Amino acid sequence: MSGAPSKSAAVLEVDKLHVRFAARQSVLKRLMGEPKRQVHALNGVSLQLFRGETLGIVGESGCGKSTLARAMVGLIPPDSGEVIFDGKDIGTLRGIERRRFNRRVQMIFQDPYGSLNPRMTVRQILTEALTVHRMRPRPAIAARVAELLDLVRLPPDAAEKLPHEFSGGQRQRIGIARALSVEPEILIADELVSALDVSVQAQVINLLLDLQERLKLTVLFVAHDLRLVRHLSHRVAVMYLGEIVEIGKTEELFAAPRHPYTRGLLDAAPDLDPARRSRVASVRGELPSPVALPSGCRFHPRCRFAFDRCEQEHPVLTERGASHLAACHLADFGRPQAVAADVDESVA
């Protein structure tokens, strides 16, 4: 399939992004002068999305992956930091520039039921997108609608139907058709197939792979399912409590994870091979509250390898190889030589 994308062309860039939400707090407590409680959704996330690649964002619920996706299309204004598209901070775009950005960076949502207007036929949904962005002169719209339906492999008679008449997988295709109708360069897919049954998931995944090849799309694929992210992505970023803890090329990251959390996540994902069973849970404990983040390394309370320094000092992303970064004080964790020894140990 398509080769690794060239390094130079970052089409969308995120720089030290912070997003906080106000947490629920009673009026009484606020009057009593308690400090405002905040959910720290994103804590200084930086990444680059290169032209033509699929970047997978993976993490458990509450890790900030959806917030990141939404901030990258401008749906959530960051508290600090920038999302840079075409050399400009998208927060400063106004009027026609903002509209152009909206067209070129499209988002597909997790919930096909919630993101399609139940009172509009598929034709109306697609026509609306095509007219708002003046993609085609009015007489050419019908032909374009037919073309789009064909592109996502829906039958031509689908145009006159309402969203509820479709199955979940078909509805997700309508969402894809709507996103593609404005000929975007970047697709941001947030849990695109999570709500679908596995056989239907595979259909949508195959469609996405095919469309990306044909239309030369850049894709940000946000999901909690490691297998899917691994299958689709050229590069993968692992998030934990609003931070990227590891980012690198898919094969490298999956073959030799350099952060204990990534390693735990990989081990926790149930393997399809019944012969490879383990009876020990890979990560202990639960996700701490994003209102009161742990000190030092956010992962240290759950980490088997934590030592004194992890409690006090917050690790930053550092090089672990060519374009492979991890945020862990154990710089040698998961080094390919060391991994071989680890594997022997766990087999024994």
Place this chain on the structure above:
Amino acid sequence: MLYQPQTREQSHPAHQLRVRNLTTTLPTSKGHVAAVSDVSFDVAPGEVLGLVGESGSGKSMTLRSILRLAPPRAILSGSVQWGDEQLLTVPAGRLRALRGRDIAMIFQEPMTALNPVLSVHRQIDESLAVHTDLDARGRRARAIELLDLVGIPAAASRVDDYPHQFSGGMRQRAMIAIALAPQPRLLLADEPTTALDVTIQDQILKLILDLRDRLGMSVIFVTHDLGVVAQTCDRVAVMYAGRIVETGGVSDVFRAPHHPYTRGLLGSVPQSGDERRPLLSIEGTPPALSAMPTGCAFHPRCTFRSARCEAELPLLEGIDAHAAACFHQAEVMAANRGDG
């Protein structure tokens, strides 16, 4: 440790669940539809059976039918034999005694299964009061011990908490503790980890396996996740459109599926080494129960189909061995070999 499986085995003979030709029919506006058709399987003591299928395949309804928990107007037929009792026909009073004590159930959404206005202690206590003859102090000690057993940290201080004070994973643990309170012989688990994150799912699955070993119970595990089946179950039954289409030992079925549906399901899951290549998907969607295709229900989506599949219903031969309900098993197996 109060939990000593040996003491129980003296009073209870080894039970086995035998389900034969179980059919659950539901009245709908479009007439009667069979949500479960002619389902037969056995569960041996200490065994974990996986019931796997996509939404609407009848896997949860099968589980509920075992305890007669299907919707009130559902019509059940066939036989569900538990030891020497017929669960489909025993009087309601006897069934109530068996539910919870012999056969317990856990659900996908702990928040809907737990009572939000009762403390966790009260909810475990309810079950202990009905099914054991411990006094109040003994029951409290047992409740704390149970929470400890399912891995709730500082159980003695959390036992009086309410469900909303627990996280999702802890609620699931609390529900398991309630289910295990009377030391059931069989645990019916209906997608107990589907709503959980992968690291918490991993913890809960391993907890269930540990408890199976320590308490010597059997488990029926309903799930849509083939990875969960591979990691937790001894045997598997694959359901499609209300029927079991393939059954067998987990390693046999996963290594060499005999049914095109099982083959398609396994192929739909991305595997390492095949990155960015098309998945072996199954075209189309499962049929509606009210519009079931003739013959084999899978034939409209099947790439191996022939005229016979449209006319005739393939039957599942055998219960314990590896078996599939398909006329073209030889071709499916040849295709498996072709995949390398």
